[in-house]
Amino acid sequence: MPLAPDTKLVRYPAGDEARYVRDGLWEPLTIAKHLHAIAREHGDRDALICGGTRLTFAELDRVTDRRAAGLHRLGLAPGGAVLLQVHNTANTVIAWYALLKAGLVPVCTLPLHRGHEISEIARQTRPVAHLVAARDPRFDLVRFAFQQAEAAGVGRTVLVSDGPADDPRAVELDGLGDDIDDAGARRIVEDIQAGLGMQSLAVFQLSGGTTGVPKVIPCLQAPYWHYGASLAKAMGWGPGDRIAFMMPIVHNAGIIIGLQGPHSVGATLVLGTPDASAALDLVVGNGATDVLLGPFAFDLALHPDLATATTLRRVLFSGKKVPRRTMDALAELGIWGGQIFGMSEGLCLTTPLDFPLEARAASVGVPISPADEIRLYEPGTEREVAPGEVGELCARGPYTLHGYYDAAEHNRRAFTADGFYRTGDLMAERTIGGVRCYTVEGRIKNMISRGGEKINTEEVELLLGSHDAVAEAALVPMPDARLGERACAFVVTRQGARIDLAEVRAHFERLEVAKYKWPERVVVLPEMPRVSQVGKIDRRRLRKLAETLGDEP
Known part of the structure; x- marks a missing residue:
């Protein structure tokens, strides 16, 4: 069916759509239709193992049909956005596909997000519902969801999962639609899906952003399915494979690597929690x-x-450069080790299975789709660098966005004249071990990657600057052996004022900022180092200083 005009949503040009369909990259099925087709082909195979829960594809298809029909019966019309703040459980996987089957648009926020982030994300996406974990030992997400709706002055259905809520106003998702028979639920889902097309909005992911809270990334039906399916093909996954995943599942990496990638080929998601101590048990x-x-x-x-x-054959590393000894240790066990580099905006690279160890240890490989296009430009220009030189990674392709949601002004800066997305990452094209590949060389964007979560330094600096004691602030990465990077804040105080890490934490708590963004070291300076010619803060000197700091705050 023709898509209704939407001035906030940037879709792929008609010519690109026709080419991707002709080349077999995009299929005329929605994500929900893909799941149903896979369930018909691999119905008896395990789709999900999570703790003591095990669901076959047929069981997953049936239960998500019922949940989708239940959501529809609540009056949640297709096209409505739903904020997600849930954990790695079987019910979260069920909720994901149920929302898509109901034509609703999951908004992939984190349980760690607080009012600072959720209020702005909600302003941009205008959600009709908010799905939260019924129980969280760290924070009352149910109460928070109602507070956010009341503060915004809107009617918003609060859905809960993984247990009953204390608040009677909340709707329990986990049993929703159980009174609807299988045939009736399937008819409801099919009617909804008939109204969706290849470029219908499927999911809202979030960007690390370069200013303010995360920008919203619209993921469309065919491109987003192609993203996961391309990764599965690159990794050689197939029926019978079991992919263990323990990072947040409601996150782009979780959906692509853990969920839709494996499911696209009838493989199993083995879902755990972000707990390194439990990783061996999860795998074995x-x-x-x-x-x-x-x-x-x-x-x-x-x-x-x-x-x-x-049974372990392949280990895929993400988030920071892999020490060579780590790759060598796997090789001694006869286990393949490789790397992956991807982003919510699109482009994903991984090391092919036939790459030599030298290239897998030193690079992130090559793009996963045959239609991915990469250019490395001199930062701030559209001049390509020579092979071996470092340039800004710019990308275009069948699953890379053409524009952030409702962000026309930002989009003019975020893309080249011919539609390549400027990632802000620095890479070089090299030949290692006889194969062509790409190496990560840093970032242009002022960004900190803490255990895979991106922290926008400008956002945190503005928050620091809102404290009465702070005259100027700069946030830089501080190396960390476990997480890759942590946030170190350098501040200059106003005359006579004092501030320390405890007060910064209290300030961020008052502002309702997600804890992973809180600075983990605060250093008070008499003045900021400057780049003399232009007067800008010398972040390079601050980063070098942060590298010399000990563990004490």
Whole structure:
């Protein structure tokens, strides 16, 4: 069906759509239709293992049909956005596909997000519902969801998962639609999906952003499915493979690497929690063939008992450069080790299975889709650098966005004249071990990657500057062996004022800022170092200083 005009949503040009369909990259199925087709083909295979819960594809398809029908019966019309603040559970996976089947648009926020982030994300996406974990030992998400709706002055359905809520106004998602028979639920889902097309809005992901809170990334049906399917093909996954995933599942990496990628080929998601100490049990106890490791869990590759993981064939690393000894340790066990580099905006690179160890250890490989296009430009220009030189990574392709949601002014700066997305990452094209590949060389954007979560330095600096004691602030990465980077704040105080880490934490708590963004070191300087010619803060000197600091705050 023709798509209704939407001035906030930038879709792919008609010519690109026709080319991607002709080349077999995009298919005329929605994500929900893909799941149903896979369930018909691989119905008896495990789709999900999570703790004591095990669901086959047929079971997952049926239960998500019922939940979707229940959501529809609540009056949540297709096209409405739904904020997600949930954990890594089987019910979260069910909720994901149920929302898509109901034609609703999941907004991939984190349980760690607080009022500072959620209020702005909600302003941009105008959600009709907010799905939260019924129980969280750290924070009352149910109460928070109602507070956010009341503060915005809107009617918003609060859905809860993984337990009943104390507030009677909340709707329990986990049993929703159980009174609807399978055939009736399937008819409701099919009617909804018939109204969606290849470029219908499917998901809202969030960007690390360069200013303010995260910008909203619109993920469309065919491109977003192609993203996961391309990764599965690059990794050689197929029916019978079990992919262990322990990073947040409601996150671009979780959806692509953990959920839709494996499911696109009838493979199994083995879902755990972000707990490095449980990684070995997750892999060994569930017979995983593959595992993705974020920076907090890299040491699994060095665990003396990893040899007991007799089914494990591939380990994929993400989030920071991998120490060579880690790759060598896997090779000694006969386990393939590789790297992946991706972003919510699109482009993903990974090291092919046939790459030599030298290239897999030193690079992030090559793009996963045959239609991905990469250019490395001199920063701030559209002049390509020579092979081997470092340039800004710019990308275009069948799953890379053409524009942030409702951000026309920013989009003019974020893309080149011919539509390449400026990632802000620095890379070089090199030949290593006889193969062409790309190496990560840093970032242009002032960004900190803490255990895979991106912290926008300008956003935090503005928050620091809102404290009465702070005259000027700069945030830089501080190396961390476990997480890759942590945030170190350098501040200049107003005359006579004092501030320390405890007061910064109290300030950020008052502002309702997600804790992973809080500075973990505060250094008071008499004045900021400057780049003499232009008077800008000399961030390079601050980064070098942060590298010399000890563990004490």
